[in-house]
Amino acid sequence: MKLGKTSETSRSRSRGEQELWAVPELPGVEEGRRQTLFHRWDPRIKIASLLLFSFCAASVGTVGTALLCCAVSASALMVAGTPWRLAARRIAAMAAFLAMFFVVLPLTVPVLPGDQVATLGHGTWIQINFRGFSVAALVAAKAMSVALLMEPLLRTSPFPRTVNALARLGVPDPLCQMLLIMYRYVFVFRHEMSRLWVGMNVRGFRPGTNRRTIHILGNFLGMLFVRSLERTERVHEAMLCRGFTGRFPTRESFRSTPLDWALGAGWVLGGVAVLLLDRYETLPFSGVFR
Numbered sequence: 001m002k003l004g005k006t007s008e009t010s011r012s013r014s015r016g017e018q019e020l021w022a023v024p025e026l027p028g029v030e031e032g033r034r035q036t037l038f039h040r041w042d043p044r045i046k047i048a049s050l051l052l053f054s055f056c057a058a059s060v061g062t063v064g065t066a067l068l069c070c071a072v073s074a075s076a077l078m079v080a081g082t083p084w085r086l087a088a089r090r091i092a093a094m095a096a097f098l099a100m101f102f103v104v105l106p107l108t109v110p111v112l113p114g115d116q117v118a119t120l121g122h123g124t125w126i127q128i129n130f131r132g133f134s135v136a137a138l139v140a141a142k143a144m145s146v147a148l149l150m151e152p153l154l155r156t157s158p159f160p161r162t163v164n165a166l167a168r169l170g171v172p173d174p175l176c177q178m179l180l181i182m183y184r185y186v187f188v189f190r191h192e193m194s195r196l197w198v199g200m201n202v203r204g205f206r207p208g209t210n211r212r213t214i215h216i217l218g219n220f221l222g223m224l225f226v227r228s229l230e231r232t233e234r235v236h237e238a239m240l241c242r243g244f245t246g247r248f249p250t251r252e253s254f255r256s257t258p259l260d261w262a263l264g265a266g267w268v269l270g271g272v273a274v275l276l277l278d279r280y281e282t283l284p285f286s287g288v289f290r
Contacts, residue, residue: 038080038156042260043165049267050153056271057145063134065278066141072270073148080152087151094147098140105139106132159183164252173247180248185235189228196220196227 038046057069077087109132111117120126154162160180167176200220207213 036079036081036156037263038076038152041156041263042254042256043157043162044168044254045256045260045264046157047153047162047165048169049264050149053267053271053274054146054149056274057149058142060142060274060278061138062278063138063141065274066138066145068277069145069274070141070148072274073145076152077148080156082151082155086155087148090147090151091144094143098136098143101136101139102133105136106130108132109135160250161252164250165254168254177248185231188231189224192227192231193224196224 053072057066057073060066060069077084106128107126109129111127111129112131116130118128118130120128157165163176163179166179167173197220200216205216207217
């Protein structure tokens, strides 16, 4: 009896672990239980208005205006109630790429009249243009403002609802279906990759900087590709057997309110205001950082 109970428990535990990776929780599910202004916003208007503001933020040419866009995005993040650790994780993934600009741009930005230049050594082949630091700061500020704004955009609605809103906005259906399937099965492929990696470690594989490691990693990637292709074919055949005709059935209904349109108009006007502020240099110190 004890052995039977133990085997039952192990089977249920393995079944529970399989459900965890097989049915991942999409972004916005946990946050969707909240009732902030961003959660109640019509996703169609939310996507269109926030993307328009992101394009305006990416089009500014001064650090002062870019920092203002960062402040607006951070305020939206606070209003949406999205945890800061998620935004910090997104920014940390960009940090190494953005730090490269602070190294490369001071050495490559063309020297213009009025620029402060420092020469290293006796020759003139290494010059540091201090204007490059301001250009790198501009790029980093714009990237951070857009990255912060993506958190309330993507995490305040369930992912299928966001994709359905994109379809209602005119995004082609094949692209929306690819987004849904890609996000659904990326967890399955990640689980398959972890299984292969564990199997390699059990058989004594230890990565190193030698030819054998490169050969084994090549076989690992090839096996992962083959298994992914086989799984993709099986999934496609199963979908066809269940009557898939090229479109996923959905019962999603969107209903916009005057408040939704007012919020959208506010973000659109905010984007236009940011461009006007940047154009006429009305922010303090905006001309210094150009």
